[in-house]
Amino acid sequence: KNQVEQSPQSLIILEGKNCTLQCNYTVSPFSNLRWYKQDTGRGPVSLTIMTFSENTKSNGRYTATLDADTKQSSLHITASQLSDSASYICVVSAESGANNLFFGTGTRLTVIP
Amino acid sequence: GAVVSQHPSWVICKSGTSVKIECRSLDFQATTMFWYRQFPKQSLMLMATSNEGSKATYEQGVEKDKFLINHASLTLSTLTVTSAHPEDSSFYICSARVGLAGFTGELFFGEGSRLTVL
Numbered sequence: 001k002n003q004v005e006q007s008p009q010s011l012i013i014l015e016g017k018n019c020t021l022q023c024n025y026t027v028s029p030f031s032n033l034r035w036y037k038q039d040t041g042r043g044p045v046s047l048t049i050m051t052f053s054e055n056t057k058s059n060g061r062y063t064a065t066l067d068a069d070t071k072q073s074s075l076h077i078t079a080s081q082l083s084d085s086a087s088y089i090c091v092v093s094a095e096s097g098a099n100n101l102f103f104g105t106g107t108r109l110t111v112i113p
Numbered sequence: 114g115a116v117v118s119q120h121p122s123w124v125i126c127k128s129g130t131s132v133k134i135e136c137r138s139l140d141f142q143a144t145t146m147f148w149y150r151q152f153p154k155q156s157l158m159l160m161a162t163s164n165e166g167s168k169a170t171y172e173q174g175v176e177k178d179k180f181l182i183n184h185a186s187l188t189l190s191t192l193t194v195t196s197a198h199p200e201d202s203s204f205y206i207c208s209a210r211v212g213l214a215g216f217t218g219e220l221f222f223g224e225g226s227r228l229t230v231l
Binding site: 041 | 224
């Protein structure tokens with residue numbers, strides 16, 4: 001069964017600190033993995049998209065890693081800011097199938113001053 | 114980058130009425146659009162896949178007669194919540210994919226539409 005699991009479910013950190021969010025998946029055959037940031041009451045915004053051959057990709061203070069062998073991905077946020085408070089969603093695409101997108105349940109990050 | 118626009122961003126309606134939500138890809142053509150529902154503090158739940166020129170594919174448990182989806186053109190898909198009830202109150206989000214399914218086509222989301230049924 002194709003699944004995407006994210007951890008932790010929620011996280012509270014102090015402003016300026018780093019944090020790492022996890023995404024484990026069982027989607028097969030794998031096509032790509034995306035991380036999205038969703039502010040409350042808004043639509044998700046893409047942070048990174050990674051294919052099978054990519055191990056790491058950065059977007060400013062966000063760095064995503066992918067281990068296709070263990071089917072794990074992480075999103076590392078450096079020097080967190082209050083504006084980083086949001087839900088972070090991991091989405092994995094399978095290579096085939098009409099509905100080939102699988103969503104994680106998200107990690108809700110709260111950055112406090 | 115590509116932009117997906119939803120309208121209205123929020124709507125309040127009486128129980129029993131129907132509400133239409135529009136999803137437009139503003140600067141690209143989208144043969145496939147997706148509709149999601151999101152309850153507070155939960156992740157997105159895929160409701161249906163909207164294919165231009167053909168019938169939508171609904172996820173299990175989603176009533177196709179209640180949530181009518183029309184994808185009349187390559188830039189517009191609509192979701193109509195028919196005979197809305199308070200339990201239909203939710204945040205509805207659409208997305209559109211650039212590129213072919215299964216490839217690295219980017220997926221862009223609309224800003225969402227918050228429906229409140231009184």
